[in-house]
Amino acid sequence: MTALQAEPRLGSALQVRGAHKSYGSVPVLQGIDLDVPHGQVVAVIGPSGSGKSTLLRTINGLERLDEGWVSVGGELIGVRREGDRLRELTERALLRQRARIGFVFQSFNLFPHLTVLDNVVEAPVSAQRRKRAEVEPEALELLAQVGLADRAGAYPRQLSGGQQQRVAIARALALRPELILFDEPTSALDPELVSEVLAVIAGLARSGTTLVIVTHEIAFARETADVVVFLDEGRVVEQGPPACVLDDPQHPRTREFLSKVL
Numbered sequence: 001m002t003a004l005q006a007e008p009r010l011g012s013a014l015q016v017r018g019a020h021k022s023y024g025s026v027p028v029l030q031g032i033d034l035d036v037p038h039g040q041v042v043a044v045i046g047p048s049g050s051g052k053s054t055l056l057r058t059i060n061g062l063e064r065l066d067e068g069w070v071s072v073g074g075e076l077i078g079v080r081r082e083g084d085r086l087r088e089l090t091e092r093a094l095l096r097q098r099a100r101i102g103f104v105f106q107s108f109n110l111f112p113h114l115t116v117l118d119n120v121v122e123a124p125v126s127a128q129r130r131k132r133a134e135v136e137p138e139a140l141e142l143l144a145q146v147g148l149a150d151r152a153g154a155y156p157r158q159l160s161g162g163q164q165q166r167v168a169i170a171r172a173l174a175l176r177p178e179l180i181l182f183d184e185p186t187s188a189l190d191p192e193l194v195s196e197v198l199a200v201i202a203g204l205a206r207s208g209t210t211l212v213i214v215t216h217e218i219a220f221a222r223e224t225a226d227v228v229v230f231l232d233e234g235r236v237v238e239q240g241p242p243a244c245v246l247d248d249p250q251h252p253r254t255r256e257f258l259s260k261v262l
């Protein structure tokens with residue numbers, strides 16, 4: 001049990017406070033603080049192994065923090081209060097919370113044996129116990145939003161990587177999430193398929209969805225993000241508007257990283 005060091009703020013889309021996580025003796029997150037207001041887009045950049053994926057995984061409760069807390073919409077994730085201490089939630093309560101947070105992985109992770117439509121319909125029906133008849137028209141609308149209305153009956157193997165990733169985005173949206181996390185959503189794609197996926201994400205950003213995106217697409221981050229966070233060795237080294245962090249970085253480690261990826 002860890003202590004509640006400060007009050008989660010109601011109305012904040014995402015807060016991370018004092019997040020620490022180690023794997024064995026290897027510290028991976030070393031005191032992360034993050035505040036994301038509703039409708040903001042945060043791009044997280046940083047070298048391989050700096051803790052970016054671990055940060056996303058702790059935000060949606062896939063991994064537990066050793067210290068600190070995460071709150072989404074003012075509600076603590078994975079824990080509940082007991083006085084000024086935090087106690088772990090049951091697996092079931094955690095699953096319910098995780099349904100409020102969309103997660104799009106590098107590797108799509110679609111169900112191969114389900115059609116595109118069924119991939120999108122599955123989670124709201126199984127995790128949120130909504131009726132298929134109600135979810136299906138929404139799913140078709142979401143597929144139209146990502147430009148795949150005509151592929152609803154196809155199976156994932158019949159689609160390109162870019163199309164599969166757009167299905168994965170529609171699937172995340174089907175849960176009506178308060179927040180969507182993207183972990184390098186275009187890293188596994190052939191170069192010519194990257195822009196179609198980034199265009200869909202940019203559309204979400206414009207629509208006011210709160211997004212946290214781990215990406216190496218620096219030009220995309222510059223255009224789309226409200227805030228860029230540079231992570232190194234499990235710490236936020238620098239954060240701020242793209243024009244500051246990407247074009248006028250203050251920290252030598254940020255400069256060094258950008259000189260390698262730009």
Ligand code: ADP
Nearest residue numbers: 023026028046047048049050051052053054055
């Ligand atoms: P990034 O996404 O920035 O590349 P990760 O969050 O994946 O970084 O990993 C950060 C560090 O934590 C790496 O050194 C990685 O080897 C280690 N790590 C990540 N997941 C695990 C795990 N499940 N068990 C042990 N070590 C892990």
Ligand code: MG
Nearest residue numbers: 052053054183
């Ligand atoms: Mg990663």
